[in-house]
Amino acid sequence: NYEDVAKVWANGSVIRGWLMDLTEKAFAEDPKLDGIKGVMNSSGEGKWTVETALELQAAAPVIAMSLFMRYRSQEDDTFHGKVVSALRNQFGGHEVVKK
Known part of the structure; x- marks a missing residue:
């Protein structure tokens, strides 16, 4: 469960921070990022x-x-591309390409 992983990283590790909070939010909205492309x-x-x-x-x-x-x-269309695209949408309102 990517949302749970992001939650642990955001709250219980040395890499916690705003971007991890946004990552957690992105996975809460689309748990496997299946609804977007990694563009x-x-x-x-x-x-x-x-x-x-x-x-x-x-x-x-x-x-x-x-x-x-x-x-x-x-x-x-890669998973890491989807993560970056979702993050860019969370912090800057950048458009995501929907599937």
């Missing part, structure tokens, strides 16, 4: 940031990897 849409800011980092020869590996994962989410 993470983009506004283009991540791509612009990575392009600028490359031009400036500045390391930005986390932002670059997040951009690559966004692109991958357009092709592969």
Whole structure:
């Protein structure tokens, strides 16, 4: 039960915090995230940031990897993509793609 796992992490571990509270809420609303796809849409800011980092020869590996994962989410419907999509919806009202 993912909601119970999120509840334990949110309240009884060193990784507790607001994002874990939102994860618990997302699983309470859709226990297996079956109602959504793991698609993470983009506004283009991540791509612009990575392009600028490359031009400036500045390391930005986390932002670059997040951009690559966004692109991958357009092709592969994964569980971790669903979790990220549900979290983005919880904290920022980002649109989720419904099944």
